[in-house]
Amino acid sequence: AQSVTQLGSHVSVSEGALVLLRCNYSSSVPPYLFWYVQYPNQGLQLLLKYTTGATLVKGINGFEAEFKKSETSFHLTKPSAHMSDAAEYFCAVSADTGNQFYFGTGTSLTVIP
Amino acid sequence: GAGVSQSPSNKVTEKGKDVELRCDPISGHTALYWYRQSLGQGLEFLIYFQGNSAPDKSGLPSDRFSAERTGGSVSTLTIQRTQQEDSAVYLCASSLEGAWDTEAFFGQGTRLTVV
Numbered sequence: 278a279q280s281v282t283q284l285g286s287h288v289s290v291s292e293g294a295l296v297l298l299r300c301n302y303s304s305s306v307p308p309y310l311f312w313y314v315q316y317p318n319q320g321l322q323l324l325l326k327y328t329t330g331a332t333l334v335k336g337i338n339g340f341e342a343e344f345k346k347s348e349t350s351f352h353l354t355k356p357s358a359h360m361s362d363a364a365e366y367f368c369a370v371s372a373d374t375g376n377q378f379y380f381g382t383g384t385s386l387t388v389i390p
Numbered sequence: 391g392a393g394v395s396q397s398p399s400n401k402v403t404e405k406g407k408d409v410e411l412r413c414d415p416i417s418g419h420t421a422l423y424w425y426r427q428s429l430g431q432g433l434e435f436l437i438y439f440q441g442n443s444a445p446d447k448s449g450l451p452s453d454r455f456s457a458e459r460t461g462g463s464v465s466t467l468t469i470q471r472t473q474q475e476d477s478a479v480y481l482c483a484s485s486l487e488g489a490w491d492t493e494a495f496f497g498q499g500t501r502l503t504v505v
Contacts, residue, residue: 283432286432309490309491311493311494313496319498320481320496320497320498320499321481321483321496322496323493326491326493328491329491365432367432367433369494371490371491372490373490373491377421377423377438377440377446378423378483378485378490378494380425380432380433380435381432381433382431382432382433383431383432383433
């Protein structure tokens with residue numbers, strides 16, 4: 278089975294500052310990892326995903342995440358926060374030998390002008 | 391349809407009444423999930439349907455909650471004798487069973503308010 282832990286249910290950054298949202302996973306088999314974003318009053322949409330190959334993956338709106346097997350992490354970063362990045366972010370894991378997606382509880386990002 | 395469809399988008403009900411929430415997954419998606427998102431809270435897993443297998447009901451918070459999936463497609467989440475703490479956004483998602491390197495697709499959710 279797989280599981281996901283998102284450290285920090287709320288993160289605040291200043292506009293223009295680095296965004297770092299943490300995700301650690303547990304999986305006994307090679308994982309597939311996902312980040313979703315939920316803007317206010319909207320549904321969840323895929324931000325980026327890691328399946329195989331390059332461990333640094335780029336997503337929409339300037340976000341990227343790096344799969345680090347040794348640290349069982351898949352942290353989401355963006356070099357410079359924008360006001361429009363304020364949203365809820367969810368990390369998720371799945372695997373070929375699993376049977377569903379497992380989601381973290383989410384991190385709410387606030388961007389301070 | 392093109393995406394996951396949920397209805398109604400908003401539902402206001404009186405405490406003690408039963409409600410039914412509907413989810414139409416993407417055609418061909420055999421895996422279907424229900425989640426609950428309370429105000430200021432993250433995603434809470436409720437139930438998971440995988441093809442013809444018995445559903446994973448481990449997330450249902452009480453026996454007032456039940457869900458079914460007819461014909462491997464449309465799913466209905468039923469909440470009996472609603473309580474105020476049931477107020478939340480109920481999200482449905484679907485995915486291709488066995489294609490775990492593809493994403494789960496979410497509907498826009500049903501906002502349930504129990505007064």
